[in-house]
Amino acid sequence: MTFQTVDDLETPSVLIDLIKMERNISAMQTRCDELGIQFRPHIKTHKIPAIARRQLDAGAVGIACQKVSEAEVFADAGFDDIQIPYNIVGKSKTRRLAQLARRVKLTVTVDNLPVIEGIAGAAREADATIGVMVELVSLNQRTGTDPEDALELARRISACDNLRFTGLMVYPSDAAIRPSLQKTLRLLADAGIAVETVSGGGSGAILESHLIPELTEMRVGTYVFWDWGSVSHKMTTFDRCAMTVRCSVVSANEAHRVILDGGSKSIHSETVDGCFGYITEYPAARIYKVNEEHGYVDFSACETMPGVGDIVHIIPVHTCVVTNLHNRIFGVRGGTIEEVWDVAARGLVW
């Protein structure tokens, strides 16, 4: 299939407005440059090496991936500084991690002792060196540990021949994390353990990153496309949202209801205010329900509504999960398709 303009595309298709994406890449790099911190894009939002390359060309120091399998794809594509901010668990996975560490500068995070033991064993076996950061718990209450345990983990990492303690990681790095971060840094300093990197993260947290001068780098993903979720959290505005999902109306038998060919398999099932996406042509329309291949839209608050065969463009609630649903997405400039990207690291869960 050849595609020249968006009119040639099947629906549902994911479009990336290249002008907006380029502006987002440039703006985030500028923000980090002004703060004097390194910028490390998280590739989970796009999963496409060619876009990560643009982020590095703009000044990023390396990338973050969430899975070993994602890191393998990006290493194969030539990326040589990869961080995986995740506890890597299991014999096969730690072995693959160690093999990867022989090829690229690799850093992971840990929040517990068994994970350290697992990766230390695999690194020893492979004669590899893996960089390790300790994760501090945040308001998110997900992974991470408290300052005292962080010190113990840092000591343990420093005692392993094939591991290299590099610093601290936190997600998201909202300003509220600073007291705990400062305390941990004091404990490490008192113990004589050097800290190279203090890595913060989160597309929203970047807005508060000037309040945490201890940060040396930021990992951010969503900013490259932004989405309705980001707009609803006041991280950005609609005019910065680079991703839309182009859908067709397939049924319109009711006065105010229309069915689209984009459902949870195309626009995902996360919501803002009970809606599954924001239709750019009809801001007052509500996508109130999705099945896998159907989007249900209520146009009762709109003056007009589309008919069967008409096209609409949806800004999704969460771009990262949408990218993971599509095999291929399209970079568009003024209606012309400039880029056809295979989503190379799509669906990689290992």
Added chain:
Amino acid sequence: MTFQTVDDLETPSVLIDLIKMERNISAMQTRCDELGIQFRPHIKTHKIPAIARRQLDAGAVGIACQKVSEAEVFADAGFDDIQIPYNIVGKSKTRRLAQLARRVKLTVTVDNLPVIEGIAGAAREADATIGVMVELVSLNQRTGTDPEDALELARRISACDNLRFTGLMVYPSDAAIRPSLQKTLRLLADAGIAVETVSGGGSGAILESHLIPELTEMRVGTYVFWDWGSVSHKMTTFDRCAMTVRCSVVSANEAHRVILDGGSKSIHSETVDGCFGYITEYPAARIYKVNEEHGYVDFSACETMPGVGDIVHIIPVHTCVVTNLHNRIFGVRGGTIEEVWDVAARGLVW
């Protein structure tokens, strides 16, 4: 990678208990045989030709797909009776549909006139014949039309040289649909329009299918694996649920909270009673939140809880959407991996 037992698998991995799947396939075919109706499995649940082949070997007459792209994959795999219960819209898609109709016995559904005109034009251009059913609206309030409009659409289809009116479709075909179905059949009979097929659908609706003797076939998908959603709707029981997602504990720093390596990218984000999956080893545990690569589990109602590196198995809320997230799933019998299936029609949205 070679896999012999489940212990060789990375996590998160999707396991299919072959004994349960085989029992589900056999039980559904028996149910339809006893009702004297044809059975047409919907492949959206597994998206794997080898499993559809087992369903046909058990007695199914053909398959249902939801997208033209899915139908293309299954036609390439040798399936020759394919129904797409969907309004196919757009020039490129109707062209592909017409090409497919030259290779296999193909039937679609419509609920409006523009869709009929689109597929009729494409069929004429390709010198193909496409079977067309009219969809009746159900309690679902999604696609479909009322009896009077159904008659008009049937007349229009019958008047197109390259379309063949084959009957009526409804989803889901709960008993409540019968009055509308009977009325439409009367209108068609009075107009002298023959009806070959009355196609019902829905894994839950099969329980009520004996109450609608007008049905000539059932399209059912989820039954092949079942899931927690089906159990919660009393369509089946946990011991029939063939799919589990094998996950590892990656963090366990709190008294009652554990983090798994399966999140919305592995077990999806649909819920039952606010939970994202049912952990077979810990029935009282609650997966209360998911991020893409993290599952948050509350074990406060459990007497014991797993530690870092331990394995748990999750019955997902909705199997169809889970299959779509994985590139490969595994057929298991007694801990031994008998089948490694690529999810051939995964992520096909066109």
